[in-house]
Amino acid sequence: MKKDKIYFASDFHLGSPNLKDSHTRERKIISWLCTIEKDAKAIYLVGDIFDFWYEYKKVVPKGFVRVLGKLAEMCDQGININFIVGNHDMWVNDYFQKEIGLNVFENEILIEENDQKILVCHGDGLGSGNISFKLIKKIFKSNICRWLFSRIHPNLGVSLAHLWSNASRRKNMKKTSNNHEHLINYCKKKQKNNPIDYYVFGHLHSPTIENIDSKAKYINTGDWIQHCSYGVLSNKNLEIKKF
Numbered sequence: 001m002k003k004d005k006i007y008f009a010s011d012f013h014l015g016s017p018n019l020k021d022s023h024t025r026e027r028k029i030i031s032w033l034c035t036i037e038k039d040a041k042a043i044y045l046v047g048d049i050f051d052f053w054y055e056y057k058k059v060v061p062k063g064f065v066r067v068l069g070k071l072a073e074m075c076d077q078g079i080n081i082n083f084i085v086g087n088h089d090m091w092v093n094d095y096f097q098k099e100i101g102l103n104v105f106e107n108e109i110l111i112e113e114n115d116q117k118i119l120v121c122h123g124d125g126l127g128s129g130n131i132s133f134k135l136i137k138k139i140f141k142s143n144i145c146r147w148l149f150s151r152i153h154p155n156l157g158v159s160l161a162h163l164w165s166n167a168s169r170r171k172n173m174k175k176t177s178n179n180h181e182h183l184i185n186y187c188k189k190k191q192k193n194n195p196i197d198y199y200v201f202g203h204l205h206s207p208t209i210e211n212i213d214s215k216a217k218y219i220n221t222g223d224w225i226q227h228c229s230y231g232v233l234s235n236k237n238l239e240i241k242k243f
Helices: 019-036 065-076 096-102 131-143 143-150 154-176 181-193
Strands: 005-009 040-045 079-082 102-104 109-113 116-120 200-202 208-211 217-220 229-234 236-241
Touching: 005 019, 019 065, 040 109, 065 079, 065 096, 096 102, 131 143, 181 200, 181 217, 208 236, 217 236
Parallel strands: 005 040, 040 079, 079 102, 116 200, 200 217
Antiparallel strands: 005 229, 109 116, 208 217, 229 236
16 A cells, blocks of 8 residues: 555653553554554654653653554654654653654654645644743753753652643643634744645644635644544645544
8 A cells, every 4th residue: 555644643641640541542542553554654743642751861751662662663664753742741862763763853843745834843832822831841941950850760750740740731721722722823923924734733632623824724633532633644635533
């Protein structure tokens, strides 16, 4: 079968809210990956794949071996898999590149697939407003914050991080789910200076397609906690589907 489709998915939040639910979700994600590998030219994982991730110098978080193994297998097949980090898994170093074969990006990327220009980004901290979130994100991304966290023993550090992550995600989902206006406005401003075809985001956990103008569309891939949704670009048409 011809490998000519481009897939986008985000917000798996593996590790949350508990081991049982995370394993169930992980197995469903692997079933989806097995389904799409036959025709996938490229896959873009648009952030918050993990509910929390931190790479110590010689330690990575326990778990996720099934999905990481599947991604490594697909990379070995020659499928181009890209990971754009989100606000829950921003603390990455080089583990995914060296061990799995993923391409990792910390900021938005502009790609061209199937003759379509596509901006891909997790979407956290973009647009106007939400000053407190932007400040917290800036602090967390700083080298000093990462260094300080690395001084904490992993048993304590990861446990505390999961408690904070679960509380933060529940709070933000109540505020932002189905509220795409700030991201749509962000796209409209960018579209004036550099017109493209699609803007693909995650973060808001709500699968959505909206017109930016007569040319461009805003796509939010949703999540795998409630919707099991993803984007697929076939020829020049990008649409949302559910698994």
